[in-house]
Amino acid sequence: MMNKYRTHNCSELKQTHAGETVSLSGWLHRKRDHGNLLFIDLRDHYGLTQCVVENNNKFFSILEKLRSESVLTIIGKVVKREKGTENFELPTGEIEVDVQSIKILSEAKDLPMPVFGEQDYPEDIRLKYRFLDLRREEMHKNIILRSKVVSFIRSEMLKLGFLEYQTPILTSSSPEGARDFLVPSRLNPGKFYALPQAPQQFKQLIMVSGFDKYFQIAPCFRDEDARADRSPGEFYQLDIEMSFVEQEDIFKVLEILMVNLFQKFSSKKVLNNKFPRIPYNEAMLKYGTDKPDLRNPLLINDITNIFTRDDVKFDIFKKLVKSGSIVRCIVTKKTKDKPRSFFDNIDKWSKEQGASGLAYFTLEKNEKISAKGPVGKFFSEDSLKEIMKITKAEVGDSLFLACGKINEIEKILSISRDKIAKDLNLINEDQFAFCWIVDYPMFELDEQTKKIKFSHNPFSMPQGEIEKLDFKDPLKIKAYQYDIVCNGVELSSGAIRNHVPELMYKLFSIAGYDKKKVEEKFSGMLNALSYGAPPHGGIAPGLDRIVMLLANEKNIREITLFPMNQNAQDLMMKAPSEVEPKQLKELSIKTDIKKD
RNA sequence: GGGGGUGUAGCUCAGUUUGGUUAGAGCGCCUGCCUGUCACGCAGGAGGUCGCCGGUUCGAGCCCGGUCACUCCCGCCA
Numbered sequence: 001m002m003n004k005y006r007t008h009n010c011s012e013l014k015q016t017h018a019g020e021t022v023s024l025s026g027w028l029h030r031k032r033d034h035g036n037l038l039f040i041d042l043r044d045h046y047g048l049t050q051c052v053v054e055n056n057n058k059f060f061s062i063l064e065k066l067r068s069e070s071v072l073t074i075i076g077k078v079v080k081r082e083k084g085t086e087n088f089e090l091p092t093g094e095i096e097v098d099v100q101s102i103k104i105l106s107e108a109k110d111l112p113m114p115v116f117g118e119q120d121y122p123e124d125i126r127l128k129y130r131f132l133d134l135r136r137e138e139m140h141k142n143i144i145l146r147s148k149v150v151s152f153i154r155s156e157m158l159k160l161g162f163l164e165y166q167t168p169i170l171t172s173s174s175p176e177g178a179r180d181f182l183v184p185s186r187l188n189p190g191k192f193y194a195l196p197q198a199p200q201q202f203k204q205l206i207m208v209s210g211f212d213k214y215f216q217i218a219p220c221f222r223d224e225d226a227r228a229d230r231s232p233g234e235f236y237q238l239d240i241e242m243s244f245v246e247q248e249d250i251f252k253v254l255e256i257l258m259v260n261l262f263q264k265f266s267s268k269k270v271l272n273n274k275f276p277r278i279p280y281n282e283a284m285l286k287y288g289t290d291k292p293d294l295r296n297p298l299l300i301n302d303i304t305n306i307f308t309r310d311d312v313k314f315d316i317f318k319k320l321v322k323s324g325s326i327v328r329c330i331v332t333k334k335t336k337d338k339p340r341s342f343f344d345n346i347d348k349w350s351k352e353q354g355a356s357g358l359a360y361f362t363l364e365k366n367e368k369i370s371a372k373g374p375v376g377k378f379f380s381e382d383s384l385k386e387i388m389k390i391t392k393a394e395v396g397d398s399l400f401l402a403c404g405k406i407n408e409i410e411k412i413l414s415i416s417r418d419k420i421a422k423d424l425n426l427i428n429e430d431q432f433a434f435c436w437i438v439d440y441p442m443f444e445l446d447e448q449t450k451k452i453k454f455s456h457n458p459f460s461m462p463q464g465e466i467e468k469l470d471f472k473d474p475l476k477i478k479a480y481q482y483d484i485v486c487n488g489v490e491l492s493s494g495a496i497r498n499h500v501p502e503l504m505y506k507l508f509s510i511a512g513y514d515k516k517k518v519e520e521k522f523s524g525m526l527n528a529l530s531y532g533a534p535p536h537g538g539i540a541p542g543l544d545r546i547v548m549l550l551a552n553e554k555n556i557r558e559i560t561l562f563p564m565n566q567n568a569q570d571l572m573m574k575a576p577s578e579v580e581p582k583q584l585k586e587l588s589i590k591t592d593i594k595k596d
Numbered sequence: 597g598g599g600g601g602u603g604u605a606g607c608u609c610a611g612u613u614u615g616g617u618u619a620g621a622g623c624g625c626c627u628g629c630c631u632g633u634c635a636c637g638c639a640g641g642a643g644g645u646c647g648c649c650g651g652u653u654c655g656a657g658c659c660c661g662g663u664c665a666c667u668c669c670c671g672c673c674a
Contacts, residue, residue, distance in 0.1 A: 030634075037631035050634070068624090085632055093634085110625065112606060117623080117635075119608060124666055177674035197674080224673045354670095457674055493674090566667065 005073055005105075011047025015094050017078040022097065024049055025073040025105065027135065028066055030116055038064055040099075042074055045140075048090055051076060051097040059102045069108035069115055069132070076100045123557070127571040130562055142559045146547045149265060150217055153238055153543075156257055162215040162240070167202035169195060169219070175513075175521050176458055178222035181233070189588035195221035198540060201525050203241040204459065204497055207536040208528045214241045217543060225566075228555045229489070229545060232568035235556075237492070238546075241538035247480050247496055250537055251275070251436060254484060258434060258541075265550045268430045271295075275434040275484070283437050288328075288414030290440075293488030294433035296421040300413050301391040302328050303401070311380035317359070317403045327403045328413055331391050332420060335398040336362045336372075343373065346400065346420060355402065355412040362398040363388065369395065418488070432486055432549070439463070440481040443474045443510060454511050456481050459504075459525075460495035461537075466503055474510045484541060486549060494539025501529045 005025040013022065026044035033039075036055040040063060041048045051074050053060050066072070076097040087093035112128075113121045115135045126133040133139055154164065173180045173194035180194035196202070198220045206214045218239040226232035242250060255275055262270050276294070283290050286299050306312055307321040317327055335342075343360045350358045361373035363384065371379045379387075393399060400416060402409050421427050442462050444455035452474055460479040462469055469477060480496035498504050504526065508518045519526060547559045557563040564570050584591065 032633045032636050033630090034633065034636070035628095035630040037633080039633050039636085041634070048634095052632085054631070082632080085634090087634055090634085110606070114607070114624070119623085121607070122603090122666070125607080174674085178672080200674085222673060225671085227673085228668070230673070454674060459674090567665095 009046040010042055010044040010049045011091050013049060013078055013092050013095050013097070015080055018080040018095060020078050021075065021100070022078055023073055023075040024051075024097065026071065027115075028068055028070045028072060028108075030068065031063075031066075033064060039096075040074075042072075042097075043135075047092060049092045049095075049097060050087070050090075051099050052079075053099045057099060059099060062104075063099070063102065066104065067108050067110065069111060069135070070104060071106040071108075073103040073105060074099055075102070123565065124571060127557075127563065127565055130572050134561065139558070142547075142551045142553065143561055145265065145551055146559055149261065149547055149550065150543070152261060152264060153217070153257070156260060157215045157238075157240075160213075160253060160256065162213040163211065164216055165206055165211065165214050166216065167196070167199040167206075167218065171196050171202075174201075175517075176454065178224050181221045181223050184587040184589055186586050197222050198237060199239055200457075200459065201522070203239055203538060204525065204536065205528050207241055207243045208531075208533045210534075212243045214538075215239060218540070226564075226568065229548065231544065231556050231560065232564050232566065236543040237540040238543055239538070239540045240494075241536060243534040243536045245496070245535070245537055247438070247482065247537065250494060250496075250539055251277075251482075254539060254541070255434075258484075258486075261546070262432050262550065266432070268432055271431050271433045275436050277436045277438050279439040280437055280441065280478075281439070284410055285328075288410040288412075288417065290437050290483060291485045291488055291490040292435065293418065293427070294435055295427045295431050295487060296417055297426055298330050298332065298417045298421050300328050300330055300417065302326060303387055303390055304328075306383055306387055306390075307403075309380075309383055309386075312378060312383045314359075314375055314378035317401070320403050325404050326406055326409060327401055328409050329387075329391060329399045329401045330413060330417055330420060331393045332398045332400070332424060333394075334396050335424070336364065336396045338398070342423065343398070346416070346423065349419060350402075350412060350416060353412060353415060355408070356404065358412075358416060359401040359403075360398060363393060363395050365395045373398075375401075434484065434486045437483040437485060438481075439478045440483075441475060442477040442479040442481075442507065445475065451512060452510055454507075455479075456493060457495050458508065458511065459497050461498045462503070462507065466500065471506065471510060480537065482539075484539065489545055489549060491545055492539050492541035494537065496535070496537035499529055499533040499535055501526050504529070 005023065007022045008024060010024055010026050024042055026042045029041040029043035029048060031038065031040055038053045038060060040051040040053070042051055053063055074097060076099045078095050079098050081094055081096055111132065113125050113132055115132055118138065121133070134143065157164070170183060170193040173182065173192065174197070178197050180197065183193040183195065185191045185193060199216065199218050203214050203216070216239045218237050219234055220237055221234050223233065240253070242253070255273065259270050259273050262268070271294070278292070280290055283292055285302065286292070288300055304321055304326040307314065307318045307327055312318065321327060347358050347360065359375045361371035361376040361379070364370050364372050368381045369384050370376065370381065371384055387393065387399070391399065400420065402412050402416070441455050442460065443452045445451075446453045456479065460481045463478045463480055481493065482495065483493045484491045498507070505515050505518060509515070544556050544559060548554070548556060551559050553559055562570065562572065569575065
């Protein structure tokens with residue numbers, strides 16, 4: 001490299017360059033001013049180089065006054081540092097550049113937030129001055145990681161025989177799923193495009209078009225509220241679709257890709273090269289959630305039947321069980337010597353989470369087996385033996401019990417599992433534990449409307465032979481629908497698709513869409529499936545969440561170049577913004593409609 | 597739409613419990629001293645509507661009510 005700005009970058013120079021005259025360009029990272037001797041750390045994308053000026057140099061006073069983060073070119077001679085003054089933490093720490101001349105390319109004002117150092121700063125300032133925030137080492141590193149992950153995925157997918165296809169950004173609104181972002185059409189007054197929530201229908205149409213293996217790093221738009229791990233508005237999926245495949249074919253592709261990806265970009269251990277397949281119902285029972293963290297060894301067991309026994313006197317639970325509640329528990333191994341406060345804290349915490357609390361006892365054995373703890377006295381030896389059989393608990397273990405309606409129990413025990421494991425330090429942070437959640441129900445009951453709705457994707461293929469499906473009891477129908485989960489993070493859902501139009505009408509009618517409505521909303525799709533469609537299926541792992549796991553970050557903004565804040569505003573570009581009345585008029589849009 | 601947390605100097609934070617003189621510290625900035633630092637050091641200085649509005653009080657950064665901003669969570673996210 002050699003141009004008017006630089007002969008080398010700021011991480012290149014070594015002892016072997018000593019004596020050469022070089023030019024470097026970059027940001028003034030840090031100054032150390034000794035009055036008659038000035039050290040300057042010059043920083044670029046690649047690293048840091050220390051430059052030195054003495055007070056007999058005509059640029060000394062200029063450099064002394066120049067503010068941090070100004071951009072300059074330094075021309076000077078590479079000098080080997082004297083013994084004892086090297087900095088072995090820097091790749092360039094064995095040399096320094098003796099400044100001969102400089103050129104200031106861009107002067108920086110007083111900074112609203114420093115680039116130097118590892119201090120945390122308020123989110124709104126970081127977002128407003130994102131270009132400064134991104135200069136900081138941690139952010140810079142995360143963004144580079146993200147770039148490398150994207151490149152790696154592309155090359156792996158190509159190796160696996162996939163081709164990348166691009167799909168439209170302006171498309172039509174769909175009735176299912178999230179809220180759409182709408183774009184008014186100038187040429188079609190009163191009509192709107194929608195930004196794609198995912199290229200779902202397009203990727204299926206690509207299969208119908210005969211292309212066999214599709215992937216895309218696809219932007220997806222959903223107008224829903226933000227979370228720490230969910231950008232408002234937009235995110236990226238590794239969108240995948242394959243023809244003539246069964247569920248296991250898709251699992252194989254994803255396992256190869258994920259294992260390679262996570263091994264390449266993290267030093268953490270991938271627990272299983274073949275990810276465990278856990279049926280949805282089993283996951284809800286054993287973990288209370290369909291995104292279990294398998295690093296956590298704690299399991300949930302159902303012990304409702306214990307509370308129908310006459311030799312169990314725990315009347316509060318017995319009464320609830322009689323009226324339809326269930327009891328489930330978490331066993332913790334060898335916790336008999338934990339102090340009372342350990343158990344009480346978890347009980348107290350669960351109440352803060354809105355539960356009615358967690359009962360607990362510890363299994364002991366003197367002459368006979370007994371339960372120690374506030375509710376221990378209610379259990380006979382025989383009932384404890386039965387509990388031990390069901391839960392595989394042993395003497396010295398403790399049980400945390402929750403009683404209530406199934407949804408409440410699943411929820412509280414799911415978060416209790418996390419909480420207790422954290423308190424007992426049971427989670428190995430150096431692991432990635434992947435799993436597949438399979439056999440999702442096709443439909444579920446909407447709690448509010450009491451109507452049957454699609455539980456996941458309306459285009460999924462129901463399991464079993466089509467002729468034998470029992471549409472009278474639709475809640476029992478399972479789908480070829482699956483999620484991939486890593487360390488308790490839901491990375492993606494996918495499905496084998498329904499490529500049979502008649503079946504699709506049937507399924508939609510169960511969810512309350514008549515034939516006309518289905519034809520109206522999915523005409524493109526249905527039409528395509530009527531002229532020879534291959535059986536196909538796919539998946540779409542969230543790219544942002546993959547990078548978060550690899551970068552070990554809890555917040556999606558830490559791995560996104562220019563994120564919006566929680567209110568879906570870009571504080572740097574000032575989006576969204578008002579527009580000229582003329583623009584609105586062209587689009588046939590009025591903005592004076594009041595919200596209810 | 598709802599709940600929690602935070603808001604004091606350009607930045608990070610202390611002070612709020614128990615209302616009471618001129619609201620402090622570190623970083624940054626400005627001035628001076630300093631030739632081997634790499635978080636350079638030393639001395640001095642500037643910098644504040646204590647988010648905003650209202651209330652209680654002789655007196656409010658501190659108590660009360662409202663409001664705004666940021667954030668985390670619930671709802672929502674096929």
